[in-house]
Amino acid sequence: MDSRRKRDSSFISHAHSDHISRHRVPLVTPNTALLLADYLKKSDTVTLAYHEPLETPEYTLTLYPAGHCLGSAQALVQSKATGERVLYTGDFKVQSSPTNEPLEPVPCDILIMEATYGRPQYTFPPQEQVLATAFNTLRTWLSRGEKPVVQGWTLGKSQEILHHLLAEGFDVVVEEGIYRVAQTYQEAGVTFPGNLRLFNGNGGNWPDGHLLLCPPGKRGRVLFEGFRRLRIMELTGWAIDGRSHWGRRGDVTLPFSDHPDFNELVGYVRQVGAKHVYTVNGFPELAGHLRAMGYPAVHLDGSDQAQATGFQMKLL
Numbered sequence: 001m002d003s004r005r006k007r008d009s010s011f012i013s014h015a016h017s018d019h020i021s022r023h024r025v026p027l028v029t030p031n032t033a034l035l036l037a038d039y040l041k042k043s044d045t046v047t048l049a050y051h052e053p054l055e056t057p058e059y060t061l062t063l064y065p066a067g068h069c070l071g072s073a074q075a076l077v078q079s080k081a082t083g084e085r086v087l088y089t090g091d092f093k094v095q096s097s098p099t100n101e102p103l104e105p106v107p108c109d110i111l112i113m114e115a116t117y118g119r120p121q122y123t124f125p126p127q128e129q130v131l132a133t134a135f136n137t138l139r140t141w142l143s144r145g146e147k148p149v150v151q152g153w154t155l156g157k158s159q160e161i162l163h164h165l166l167a168e169g170f171d172v173v174v175e176e177g178i179y180r181v182a183q184t185y186q187e188a189g190v191t192f193p194g195n196l197r198l199f200n201g202n203g204g205n206w207p208d209g210h211l212l213l214c215p216p217g218k219r220g221r222v223l224f225e226g227f228r229r230l231r232i233m234e235l236t237g238w239a240i241d242g243r244s245h246w247g248r249r250g251d252v253t254l255p256f257s258d259h260p261d262f263n264e265l266v267g268y269v270r271q272v273g274a275k276h277v278y279t280v281n282g283f284p285e286l287a288g289h290l291r292a293m294g295y296p297a298v299h300l301d302g303s304d305q306a307q308a309t310g311f312q313m314k315l316l
């Protein structure tokens with residue numbers, strides 16, 4: 001699942017580049033297939049809709065919405081011999097987004113869960129509160145005649161932010177990559193409460209009173225370099241660190257993420273009733289906290305990392 005190496009077959013949980021490879025037979029949801037159409041054009045792609053079982057002699061595999069971006073899916077594998085249920089979350093998001101399918105918690109016996117923000121300090125304020133702060137700040141900047149730049153990753157986060165900004169009545173111009181993905185979202189049936197406007201900046205065309213939505217790093221920076229009175233807002237869960245992860249430090253950095261915070265990760269383990277937990281990606285500390293709560297939990301990081309516990313994990 002989510003192999004980064006080319007495989008004969010692999011489930012791709014969602015269209016982010018750190019989860020994909022050009023497998024011979026990738027298994028994806030229809031919306032992930034739409035988002036990865038160019039990337040997978042030489043593959044023999046198998047699409048599987050949410051809730052539609054894929055039967056093999058040994059097991060049933062079913063995909064459920066993961067809430068992380070359009071098309072993102074969790075995979076539930078149930079053994080026909082034992083009835084045991086293994087759930088792989090991929091990246092997921094607990095708080096709802098107006099631009100993708102909401103997370104569906106899936107009861108399971110064994111949970112393989114991402115741990116991106118698997119440290120207790122990554123506790124995010126409620127999303128509505130973060131958005132209200134963002135809106136107020138942006139209005140203040142606009143009222144002073146400044147040029148606000150809002151930064152978010154190209155796929156998923158940016159379309160979600162764009163939807164929120166348009167719904168709040170802001171005029172937004174959008175970097176090309178984000179714009180193209182937003183068009184694919186529209187093709188998939190997502191509606192935005194306002195116009196999608198492509199930014200064609202470098203020539204100096206930045207309409208007054210508009211926000212610019214662009215990705216972090218160089219791709220965004222080349223767009224707005226040369227403009228004066230810029231104000232930069234970063235929206236990322238890493239805001240909690242108070243450090244810059246994206247090169248130039250934003251004027252304001254707010255904790256808005258497409259991943260669960262620490263409490264939501266722990267809450268999800270409870271909610272799905274998992275008896276064993278494996279964590280992947282992110283921080284090994286989460287597995288330690290789960291062990292302290294009584295869950296047999298192990299962090300899998302793909303290296304020869306020593307585990308800090310004597311729990312005997314059940315082998316599948």
Ligand SMILES: [Zn+2]
Nearest residue numbers: 014016068091
């Ligand atoms: Zn992702």
